[in-house]
Amino acid sequence: MGWTVAPADAVYLDNAATTPVRPEVVDAMVQAMTGRFGNPSSRHRLGQQAREAVEFARRQVADLLGAEPEEIVFTSGATEANQAALWGAAMALRRQGRHVVASAVEHPSVLEPLEALHRQGFEVSWVPPQPDGVVPVERVLQAVRPDTILVSLMLVNNETGARMPVAELARALRARPSRPLLHSDLVQAAGRIPVDVQALGVDLASVSAHKLHGPKGVGALYVRRGVRLEPWLRGGGQERGLRSGTENVPGIVGFGVAARLAREELPRSTQRLALLSLRLWEGLQAAYPGARLLGPADPALRAPHILAVAFEGLRADVVANHLDQAAGVMVSVGSACASHKSRTSHVLRAMKVPESLARSAVRFSLGLLTTEAEVERAVQAARQVLAELAAFVKREPVRHGG
Secondary structure, eight states, X not given: OOOOOOOTTOEEOBTTTOOOOOHHHHHHHHHHHHHSOSOTTOOSHHHHHHHHHHHHHHHHHHHHHTOOGGGEEEESSHHHHHHHHHHHHHHHHTTTOOEEEEETTOOHHHHHHHHHHHHTTOEEEEEOXXXXXXXXXXXXXXXXXXXXXXXXXXXXXTTTOBBOOHHHHXXXXXXXXXXXXXXXXXXXXXXXXXXXXXXXXXXXXXXXXXXXXXXXXXEEEEEOTTOOOOOSBOSSOTGGGTBOSXXXXXXXXXXXXXXXXXXXXXXXHHHHHHHHHHHHHHHHHHHOTTEEEOSOSSGGGBOTTEEEEEETTSOHHHHHHHHHHHHOEEOBSSOGGGTTSSSOOHHHHHTTOOHHHHTTEEEEEOOTTOOHHHHHHHHHHHHHHHHHHHHHHHTOOOOOOO
């Protein structure tokens, strides 16, 4: 079959969905596929070379998270890591209690496994956010009971960029006599903002390679030393006996390189993303005075790479399609994992955003490779597209200003 590529002048602003793979990552993966193709469980030289590559990558991912290498379990992605954390902890602790607490704005890969646990006899309490999308610690603590065994709160929301008070929650939970485990989805945080699982105080944390310019199909679960989980894949005993199966050596190697590069660039990339995000938001406001930011107004409470913007009076899918088809600017409508569904975002519903406004919400998300020139092109494209759509809605002729 033939392959098509994005035009050279395309502007990709859907990095919260996935990111382009860095050339350094591709090179490392090719070397792993061709030169280190052995099974890491084999005792011969090729097998041991593959094992060394896996363990080297494990340390690179651990360094990004402030963890120890033995606390990293490789998975097929964050969806598996989230489900493994929730199911593994629930099964391991079910004799101590059957109550779980989670925020109502978690990713579907957390929501759906918890719904499945509910069908198996567990009770789940869902904690709503404030109107800005942040889930306050006090609301979570109000839901915690003596029989609560697990709490799940993401660090950065994938739709609004809202940053959650995970470290504060961890401190409060440690003071509780029952001391439930704390899981955090770090997918939208790792590589964009400083993340230290020790400082956060979490017991379990999930990350994904393809969100930080690594390959798809590989992720990791951080399991704090001493935390016991029920194995979720049984067989050969790989990955500490928790996740059996031959390791995806090329994917893991690529993940390691992506993690290393993200960690090395983190101080300057976080600041750069914040400046680009501010420029983009100012440009969108100027292009469409009715634009509204959905999420925390304070940049300190929002991750620097995600902007959820509602263009009141316009349909989000129309805005996104026109930006793509007419101007080559690629954005998304809500979460990519749920964009095929007709209902409005569960995150915006939980924030009590009016449905008419929620249906006009577009997510712009920057990546570590996004340039200032790309943001400027996106602003110019938005100015033209939004003016044309607004004129069409009002059935007035388009007037191009100077």
